[in-house]
Amino acid sequence: MPNRFTGKTVLVTGSAGGLGRAHALAFAGEGARLILADINEAGLAESKALIEALGSSASVHHVDMGQEADIATFASAVLATHDRIDVLINNAGLHAGEIARGFFGLGLAKWQHFFxxxxxxxxxxxEALRPALARAKGVIINKCSMASYxxxxxxxxxxxSLNIFTHAMAQQFGADEIRCVGIAxxxxxxxxxxxxxxxxxxxRLKAMQSVKRQGTAQxxxxxxxxxxxxxxxxxxNQVILCDGGNQMRGFRF
Ligand SMILES: NC(=O)c1ccc[n+]([C@@H]2O[C@H](COP(=O)([O-])OP(=O)(O)OC[C@H]3O[C@@H](n4cnc5c(N)ncnc54)[C@H](O)[C@@H]3O)[C@@H](O)[C@H]2O)c1
Structure with missing residues (x-):
């Protein structure tokens, strides 16, 4: 296995399970040290143990990505201990329940929470981690979605909206040679x-794809x-769709 991230620091939000944990393990497997953030502390502890079993290290942080004060406290702690952040993966996200069932009748408070x-x-x-990303000439990867199209x-x-932010961030952060891309x-x-x-x-979904298998976290x-x-x-400045061809077949949720 290549070791493309030896000596690099990678921060993954929403890394207590699912795609975020898979990403953290993939980068740890290539030599990165990890910073993990989530609201699920038990899941974070499991992710940390799996990373350590690979011979890498991880710090874990309880952070609610919907709370500005939490984000600020977390970013200060990271900046106090890390000069450079090479990769920031903004993976945490709400995707199940009401947020995925249309958009009428939600009320402003729910909209504000989802956004x-x-x-x-x-x-x-x-924005808060910009100094450390700039020192590394790092990359921000926003976790977008096929559903955005x-x-x-x-x-x-x-x-x-996160797709749009990805383009705006690529422009603004580009002044510091920080790249910004999205994965959908x-x-x-x-x-x-x-x-x-x-x-x-x-x-039904698999049948719609031109690649006849289900997509995986890997x-x-x-x-x-x-x-x-x-x-x-x-x-x-690109959002890259990775969906086995679902979108071109007119996938609808
Ligand atoms: N799995 C898919 O098919 C798919 C498809 C498109 C996009 N995505 C996106 O990928 C990301 C991960 O999805 P997943 O399938 O692994 O889901 P998941 O529910 O397993 O993971 C999401 C993680 O985010 C964390 N989280 C939720 N709210 C948070 C908050 N306020 N602050 C911090 N952490 C919070 C959860 O605790 C969880 O660990 C999400 O942004 C999702 O929208 C997933």
């Missing part, structure tokens, strides 16, 4: 996604590794 976690939190964290749900709308996964076989979609729907980790690596260093 705070999925859209503003990633931007605020990147056809946004018929509050979820899709928050992620479509299709429906990936994570525990959370499996719980949210009934088995018949999984089969598919998204592979793309994150490439985008963060020297091989991906000329890719900037």
């Amino acid at each position: 705070a976690v999925n859209t503003f939190g990633p931007m605020l964290l990147a 056809n946004p018929a749900t509050a979820y899709g709308i928050t992620k479509a 996964p299709g429906l990936m076989e994570t525990e959370a996604a499996l719980q949210g979609v009934d088995p018949a729907n999984w089969e 598919d998204i980790s592979n793309l994150a590794l490439f985008l963060a690596s020297d091989e991906g260093s000329f890719v900037n």
Whole structure:
């Protein structure tokens, strides 16, 4: 296995499980030291143990990405102990329940919460960590979604807005040679996604893809590794769809 991230520091939000944990393990497997943030402390402890079993290290932090004060406290702690952040993966996100069921009748407080976690939190964290990202000439990877291209749900709308932020951030952070890209996964076989979609729907979705298998967390980790690596260093200001071809077949939630 290549060791493209030896000596590098990678911060992953939403890394108590699912895609975030998979990404953290993928980078640890290539030599990175990790900073993990989530609201799920038990899941964070499990992720840390898995990373240490790979021979790497991780610090864990309870951070609510929907709370500005939490983000500020976390960023200060990170900046106090890390001169450089090479990769920031803004992965934490709300995607299940009401946020994924249309968008009427939510009320302003729910809209604000959904946008705070999925859209503003990633931007605020990147802004707060900018000095350490700049010293590393680092990369920000925003976790967007296939749902952003056809946004018929509050979820899709928050992620479509994150696409826009990705472009805005690439422009603004580019002054410090920090790249900003987005990854828009299709429906990936994570525990959370499996719980949210009934088995018949999984089969319908798979049938719509031109790549006839379900997407996995490893598919998204592979793309994150490439985008963060020297091989991906000329890719900037792009949101890259990784969905096995679902979108071109007119996928609808
Ligand atoms: N799995 C998919 O098919 C898929 C597809 C497209 C996009 N995504 C996006 O990828 C990301 C990860 O998805 P997943 O499938 O691994 O889901 P997941 O639910 O397993 O992981 C999300 C993580 O974010 C954490 N989180 C939630 N709210 C938080 C908050 N306020 N502050 C900090 N952490 C918080 C959760 O505790 C959890 O560990 C999300 O942004 C999701 O929208 C997933």
